[in-house]
Amino acid sequence: MMRNDPIKHVFIWPAVLVVLAISIFPLIYSLTTSFLSYRLIPPIPPRVVWLGNYATLLQEPRFWNALFTTTLIALIAVGLQYAIGFGVALALNARVPGERLFRVALLLPMLLAPVAVALVARMIFNPTMGPLNQFLSKFGLVNLPFLTNGHWALACIIAVEVWQWTPFIILMMLAGLQTLPEDVYEAAELENASAWQQFWGITFPMMLPISAAVVFIRLIESYKIMDTVFVMTGGGPGVDTETLTLFAYQEGFKKFNLGYTSALSFLFLIAITIIGVTYVALLRPHLEKRR
């Protein structure tokens, strides 16, 4: 039942005002700046170039490289997170022995500062003194270039992302699994369906809406990745692991190229929107079938 009482405005306006002021406000500001040629160092007075910044950016290989790197990290990391997270959630839900003990430990990583996690990762991935090197050298793999080779560094960043964010998927999928009705499984039991058949026939389709939402959240969040890369490799070697946010930071905060950076962040926004809309469009037929 919905009430109608003038006091509702007192309730909602503080939040609306703060969000308007802090997010829409700068949006207008940077949208207009993105049409200017505007630098602070060396100072160039603002000059209107309309879409000039965007055109330059689209021809800039470094931009496409950053976009590609970010997409690669996001897709692989989220894919792995989903596979591992769903698996662990299924196991926990099935009351694997020692399940209570696992729960706290498994949730920990997602609450820790990515910066601190990245620092720890740097030590673990150290090619000479790190524990991973010690472990791998037992198999004859000594001094692997974990963070100094482009491909290895990407793999390490993805590993850290998976380590940190799989708990989020576990948490959400576990909550979802607990809402599934039990009688369907009892019926399947009577039909002698194997565990494998039960999973693909019942669990997976019924978890699809939650899966879609969880993967969507992680995908969008992964595109913003910055702190982990900033600490682990700083975008290097070269620009091999440079993500979009890091690229924008370098341009904006190191070179103070204001118009260019604003255009870059808007392209980023457009890219995120395209990805989000495509994702929803791809999944909609599968989700609606079930309703």
Add this chain to the structure above:
Amino acid sequence: MSGQGLTGLSPWSRRLVAAGVLVWCLITVFPLYWVVVTAFKTPPGVVGGPTYLPFIDFTPTLQPFIDLYQGIRGEFFRTFLNSTIVGLSAAAIATAIGAMAAYALVRFEFKVRFGAGLVFFLLALGGYLLFNTTFGFTRPQALLLAFPIALIVAVAANRLPLPGPILGNEDILFWFVSQRMFPPIVTAFALYLLYSEIGRLGFQLIDSFIGLTLCYVAFSLPIVVWLMRDFFEAVPIEVEEAAMVDNVPSWRIFFGIVVPMSMNGLLATFMITLAFVWNEFLFALFLTNSRWQTLPILVAGQNSQRGDEWWAISAAALVAIVPMMIMAGLLSRMMRSGLLLGAIK
């Protein structure tokens, strides 16, 4: 809820699954164990190669923490205080006003004309350009002038029968949550420019408590509104209806009945927001430089300053991590009661 999906498995497969979970658990815990152990090592204990067991492999020492406290590696103590102050106040403010907005969205009906929203955006943009280019105001001045005008006109326009769709509560909620989708770099950079131009007018926002807290409040609100809406929807409406029959005003229903009933949810939301603010890096990187620097910035700086001084790096990382470890323990208790169930539906 017993044994779904695993019932058809043989005992051997069950053991296999348990082993798999155990392996993942070890992978999760090992880095944490590593950082705790390393933080108590002496320099020789680090350089000699990886060691794992205190008192057997190496002799533990408290020296890294004493160094931290004495400020040898940057002003850790004050930064810790900064993080705590900003985190607690931003989380408290965001939870308070976010909960109020969420309650309003659950219990009251809102109608916003799409046209009014458009009017707001166009007037804010146009007014800003007009004031800036024609009347020669500085950019923040122009923005600060255009914003209230656009808002007032838009609120008035909402009463007119404008063409176009009428947006309801669901759409307002979506608007709140969609703020979270924005890449923060868009806002962080613009906010940095805006803050520094306002600073030139004599009101310092960069590297200030107000500037940082305000920004964190705005960026926590989407999560708060999203989570709190579910908690409020779970409050039985009959209780509120009974109070309304007795003519209890709405604000007293909210503060006297609804808030106490959803205390658990408020607490969990507060903690999640606190964790988010505590760990946040990008905004702090842009908006602070010395006085109000937060822990993640200082911790990230340890890297370049002290390449291989792992005992110091570990101690620093540990200081940033431990408060959240404690929170994880508290949160996981609440989660067992199915707290977050509603949030994902």
